[in-house]
Amino acid sequence: MYIYWKYSINEYGTKDIPALIEKIHQVKTAELRLSKPDIEEESNDDQLYKLCAICHSLGGASMLMYVVTRRLKSKPHRLSRLVLLSPAGFHHDSSLLFSAVEHVLFFLGPILSRIFPAFYVPTRFFRMLVNKLARDLQHLPAVGGLVQTLVAYVAGGDSSNWVGVLGLPHYNMNDMPGVSFGVALHLAQMKRTRRFRMFDYGSAYNMKIYGSPEPLDLGEHYGLIDIPVDLVAGQRDTVIRSSMVKRHYKLMKDAGVDVSYNEFEYAHLDFTFSHREELLSYVMSSLLFVKPNSKKHQRTPRSRGKGQASVRG
Template identity: 70%
Template sequence: MGWVSNGIVGSPAFAAFDQGYDVFLGNLRGLVSREHIDKNISSRQYWRYSINEHGTQDIPAMIEKIHEIKVSELKSGRHDQEEGSSSEQPYELCTICHSLGGAAILIYVITRRIEEKPHRLSRMILLSPAGFHDDSTFVFTMMEYLFLLVAPVLAPFLPAFYIPTRFFRMLLNKLARDFHNLPAVGGLVQTLMSYVVGGDSSNWVGVLGIPHYNMNDMPGVAFRVALHLAQMKHSKKFIMFDYGSAAANLEEYGSPEPLDLGEYYGFIDIPVDLVAGRKDKVIRPSMVRKHYKLMKEAGVEASYNEFEYAHLDFTFSHREELLAYVMSRLLLVGPSSKQIYGQKSLKLKGKDEQARKS
């Protein structure tokens, strides 16, 4: 929702589309509607995932689908005739991620490189990416210690944090709409939220008021995702999920400890643009700079920038300077302009030779 919530003028997805890009909106698992291929799946099974699965299963599924679509559209003879030809691709693919999506895409790229599989990406633009969280507010630190303390007791009974029934989701939707229509009340809630996420001036109240978003497809947070974030904060490292024992970790990773992803930043073989918000209290600029420092030390082509934003401003607010910056980074991908014009020509003329080459 964040990429389109400000409409056709102020949303990153529309801005990229207006520049001629094909835009694919990815959605990580975790909707309360539980739209699963197995209609009888239990709640415990449905929510049994951490950020690991976002990076090693969800994102690969999205990108392989994009690959399938683009190869089909571009009608590359080489790809039509050679099944499994994955070392080359007739398009450039950039990814823009916010917060948890940033951590997931980094897990994706690193694990794909470790497994010697193509990640198909040309550039990553990461807006306030998750991963490092040791520098945070007192509120988040207290939540970390409390959650790690009660996690063993809660785990068997609480698979996820979400509003379970349509009635209560509808009630939240009604309250959000009331807040939005009463400036004084909405302003009070916005102010209270700003103390948590840091000076936020985004349109999140309005977004919560969109009916279908709340009643049908309101997202939830899996218990293991929350636990994974707490583990990262406690360890002061960007680690994969700790399964709780040396034996379980050994089976999953081949080592008694979960992988420290920061140690594998040398595997990142594409440019990375990191963006932080000076007012962000969820992921402070110091934590984004930690990503940047490790990447530069590992020889990654990385850039770092800061804006006067809070955490939700990156997606729910209309920020012209951010849109301009993101578009400028996309244009740094060399073949992109040729690819864009090639796609347009291909769609209009179909048999144009230059379009097929592009």
């Protein structure tokens, strides 16, 4: 069980996402060749379709890690555009409670990671209890409101519908979301260093993994991003504050990335659970303007693209 949960955000960006996108590439390419037998063979620099990624929170940080590390390895990332909704990566502007959690993770990490390898509900019986509690909260407004207030306080005052999230289908007796201790520690490292970096294993192991005693700083390599990026922040988001999304924007802008920045009056979970028309319109309009594939990663003006696919994170 401990080995299963032994991962950080590194594995999201360098293993999970590459496997997902390569599978999409295989399937999409096969479909296009079946529908158009006379289509020309794909070259190393071009592909037969356009793929856009829409990511939220931790998914945004993972996707940025994916793009940067693929470019460092001179491998195709196969993406045409990124739409990042309140992306993680920078966290030094956060609540006092998050700062307290950061210190606990650093000082007690070696002990806690052995006892609690992940934050999850371990057995079917306890998942059933959590599921029952979630359904009860939906039917008891007073109690549900109290829980909503407590969770919002823990999340730094964020007003997202936390109780409503517990009622979603993936919270059930057979399966529930979980996150490894390594991911939490990775976020704490980013918060402490005030930088968007890959996981810090310690100088000795860092030399083996990254070739330097310090982990790879992804923000310093934003100049490698060769596709348009749309950054979106929430004015009422206290989990990842707008100032932290602006940090991504400034680094990208300074590195010459084709990047835009927008804000909505949203809390953290509103981006994925509210389904508000203004956000849907913004995302869809962004997907209509996709940079055409180009050789050697040359920047070209935006143009309307067809045959698009999207990845949600």
